[in-house]
Amino acid sequence: MTVGMVREALLYEGLTGGRVRCHVCQWRCVINPGRVGVCRVRQNRDGVLHTLNYGAASSVAVDPIEKKPLFHFYPGTDVFSVGGWGCNFHCRHCQNWQIACTDVPRDSQYLSPEEQVRLALDHRCDGIAWTYNEPAMWFEYTLDSAKLAHAHGLYTVYVTNGFMTPEALDAIGPWLDAWRVDVKGFSDELYQRLAQVRKWRGILEVAVRARNRWNMHVEVVTNIIPGWNDAEEQLKGIADWMVEDLGELTPWHVTRFFPMHEMQHVEPTPVSTIRHAVEIGHAAGLKFVYSGNVRGEGEDSVCYSCGRTNVRRLGYKAEVVALRGSSCSHCGAELNFRTSEAPGRRTGDDYVERAEEETP
Numbered sequence: 001m002t003v004g005m006v007r008e009a010l011l012y013e014g015l016t017g018g019r020v021r022c023h024v025c026q027w028r029c030v031i032n033p034g035r036v037g038v039c040r041v042r043q044n045r046d047g048v049l050h051t052l053n054y055g056a057a058s059s060v061a062v063d064p065i066e067k068k069p070l071f072h073f074y075p076g077t078d079v080f081s082v083g084g085w086g087c088n089f090h091c092r093h094c095q096n097w098q099i100a101c102t103d104v105p106r107d108s109q110y111l112s113p114e115e116q117v118r119l120a121l122d123h124r125c126d127g128i129a130w131t132y133n134e135p136a137m138w139f140e141y142t143l144d145s146a147k148l149a150h151a152h153g154l155y156t157v158y159v160t161n162g163f164m165t166p167e168a169l170d171a172i173g174p175w176l177d178a179w180r181v182d183v184k185g186f187s188d189e190l191y192q193r194l195a196q197v198r199k200w201r202g203i204l205e206v207a208v209r210a211r212n213r214w215n216m217h218v219e220v221v222t223n224i225i226p227g228w229n230d231a232e233e234q235l236k237g238i239a240d241w242m243v244e245d246l247g248e249l250t251p252w253h254v255t256r257f258f259p260m261h262e263m264q265h266v267e268p269t270p271v272s273t274i275r276h277a278v279e280i281g282h283a284a285g286l287k288f289v290y291s292g293n294v295r296g297e298g299e300d301s302v303c304y305s306c307g308r309t310n311v312r313r314l315g316y317k318a319e320v321v322a323l324r325g326s327s328c329s330h331c332g333a334e335l336n337f338r339t340s341e342a343p344g345r346r347t348g349d350d351y352v353e354r355a356e357e358e359t360p
């Protein structure tokens with residue numbers, strides 16, 4: 001392991017007996033000397049919490065922003081996508097279990113924040129996304145990187161399970177633009193069965209905080225797994241919460257599941273289930289419900305007011321056809337898009353000012 005990858009962590013407190021409590025995610029692990037937290041990437045070394053994975057990159061790629069998926073956030077742009085190691089969830093259907101369910105390999109590649117930003121700019125990306133594994137796992141690294149990215153005019157994205165603490169969110173909030181959060185279901189039983197997490201509702205509060213306190217762009221993804229989270233009350237619960245707490249213009253992606261990890265025995269989601277989920281979302285009042293992994297269907301952004309297409313998509317290709325800033329260029333309806341010409345795009349300086357105002 002590269003020496004630079006092991007650093008003292010932020011956001012922890014010392015307890016009696018050399019123990020520490022980590023405040024990066026909602027597990028708030030109490031860790032004895034020599035031991036690691038649930039995520040296995042934070043270790044108590046003699047009463048000092050260390051992150052073991054600062055800059056330890058497992059994967060980098062240039063992706064269309066639509067692949068995250070983010071449909072209302074700088075459509076058609078490329079985002080430099082970076083993944084690390086470890087996760088605080090252990091989902092049975094994890095698509096990236098090879099990097100999420102493991103310790104940091106000794107020979108992991110080190111990618112400094114500076115190098116990351118340089119690569120993003122060299123590849124003509126408009127932003128950086130921390131994705132593939134849970135970005136809060138390398139919170140300190142993403143915080144340093146996000147500051148640097150903003151200083152170079154890049155947008156920043158977390159593709160997250162949303163289980164970060166409010167205080168961790170507040171620490172990175174000034175430098176984070178989009179919160180692409182999974183909401184896997186809407187009951188304690190579902191989260192326990194699927195992700196082995198019981199107290200999951202803080203995910204909802206943090207998503208609302210990301211939007212309301214930090215003006216992040218929020219999109220929600222639900223991967224629908226037959227026999228697990230496809231019941232009416234699960235899907236309606238998510239859609240109703242979104243309308244109520246995030247607003248009816250928040251995009252919801254309902255995506256097909258394919259056999260993965262510990263769920264090889266489960267059949268892929270029927271397309272009819274996805275169509276029904278889309279209906280549930282619309283019936284709840286959501287204006288933008290997108291089908292995922294159903295090629296050629298349910299991907300376009302269509303104005304809820306005049307019915308005309310604003311962004312046309314096929315796979316990960318997006319063509320903006322009728323947007324003016326964040327509104328429909330035909331009828332002027334507000335569509336909740338972030339684009340380079342949408343009013344309110346903040347600069348790095350704005351973020352810093354706001355952080356100083358809002359941080360007690």
Ligand code: SF4
Binds near residue numbers: 023025036041136
């Ligand atoms: S990040 Fe979460 S899982 Fe990891 S040590 Fe901290 S509280 Fe525990």
